[in-house]
Amino acid sequence: MPDLRLEVADAVATITLDRPDALNALTIALKEELLATLETVAGDRAVRAVVLTGAGRAFCAGQDLRERLQPDPTPLADELRLRYNPIVRTMRAIEKPIVGAINGVAAGAGASLVFACDLRIAAETASFVLAFGRIGLVPDTGATWLLPRLVGAARAAEIALIGDAVGAAAALEIGLVNRVVPAETLAEEAHALAARLADGSPRATALTKRALDRSWSASFDDQLELEAELQGEAGASADHAEGVAAFIEKRPPRFTGD
Numbered sequence: 264m265p266d267l268r269l270e271v272a273d274a275v276a277t278i279t280l281d282r283p284d285a286l287n288a289l290t291i292a293l294k295e296e297l298l299a300t301l302e303t304v305a306g307d308r309a310v311r312a313v314v315l316t317g318a319g320r321a322f323c324a325g326q327d328l329r330e331r332l333q334p335d336p337t338p339l340a341d342e343l344r345l346r347y348n349p350i351v352r353t354m355r356a357i358e359k360p361i362v363g364a365i366n367g368v369a370a371g372a373g374a375s376l377v378f379a380c381d382l383r384i385a386a387e388t389a390s391f392v393l394a395f396g397r398i399g400l401v402p403d404t405g406a407t408w409l410l411p412r413l414v415g416a417a418r419a420a421e422i423a424l425i426g427d428a429v430g431a432a433a434a435l436e437i438g439l440v441n442r443v444v445p446a447e448t449l450a451e452e453a454h455a456l457a458a459r460l461a462d463g464s465p466r467a468t469a470l471t472k473r474a475l476d477r478s479w480s481a482s483f484d485d486q487l488e489l490e491a492e493l494q495g496e497a498g499a500s501a502d503h504a505e506g507v508a509a510f511i512e513k514r515p516p517r518f519t520g521d
């Protein structure tokens with residue numbers, strides 16, 4: 264897989280978009296590799312958390328605009344349905360937390376990939392730009408749904424309609440990212456955060472991710488019922504029994520995901 268790297272260590276899969284000369288812009292090949300890698304990671308019980316990052320000075324500059332100038336490009340709507348939407352759907356459906364490690368600029372669909380992560384940790388040098396308007400396009404790949412939920416309607420409108428880049432410090436202030444760290448320590452800190460998530464009960468983490476996602480379109484009563492259902496499932500797991508035993512025995516739990 265030439266445009267993407269996958270490394271697994273400490274139950275953390277790190278996926279690195281690896282086209283640094285083009286700021287990791289998304290070609291058809293890279294989108295297909297990313298989706299296939301997410302699916303592989305989803306099915307690998309040895310992986311309990313994921314880090315998504317970029318090689319070089321950018322996280323991802325969105326659609327590769329040079330590729331779109333090739334003869335007979337896929338119509339935009341089809342490209343979204345065929346390749347972009349399945350990526351962000353998989354990111355939200357995958358039963359493992361995804362930490363975005365934003366090492367530089369995230370633009371267009373690159374920003375959408377960031378929004379689709381569960382947690383976001385940014386280098387001080389990171390920035391976010393919904394570059395779509397500058398090229399006469401509409402924010403896509405989930406951006407119009409995810410961004411208002413992350414930062415609120417007013418800020419989302421400003422970011423989407425005006426299109427100015429949001430720097431790392433501002434992104435932290437508006438809740439777009441969870442943490443900002445020096446660029447030199449980003450990879451290490453993202454890995455450490457993902458490793459902490461990987462230490463938790465995989466079942467409980469997966470169900471918590473599902474509950475948080477469902478809350479965005481559920482009524483309070485629906486959510487109460489969902490919590491009861493998911494708690495029934497979590498409560499019947501070996502991980503719950505292990506968590507309680509570890510607490511009583513004053514030792515760290517050893518979760519298996521069962």
Ligand code: T3D
Pocket residue numbers: 284285286288324325326327328329331339342343368370371372373392394395398400403
């Ligand atoms: O299929 C569909 O089209 C529908 C889906 C659309 C989803 C989208 O993502 S649409 C939005 C596409 N992305 C953009 O419009 C962003 C374009 N890039 C930029 O605005 C700027 O490059 C950045 C703000 C991201 C960074 O600026 P800067 O000054 O740090 O870097 P640069 O000099 O502009 O770029 C460095 C190189 O990367 C340069 O190549 P060169 O001249 O050194 O050979 C540049 O052409 C290349 N590059 C940057 N972005 C893209 C790209 N090449 C292809 N596609 C890109 N998106």
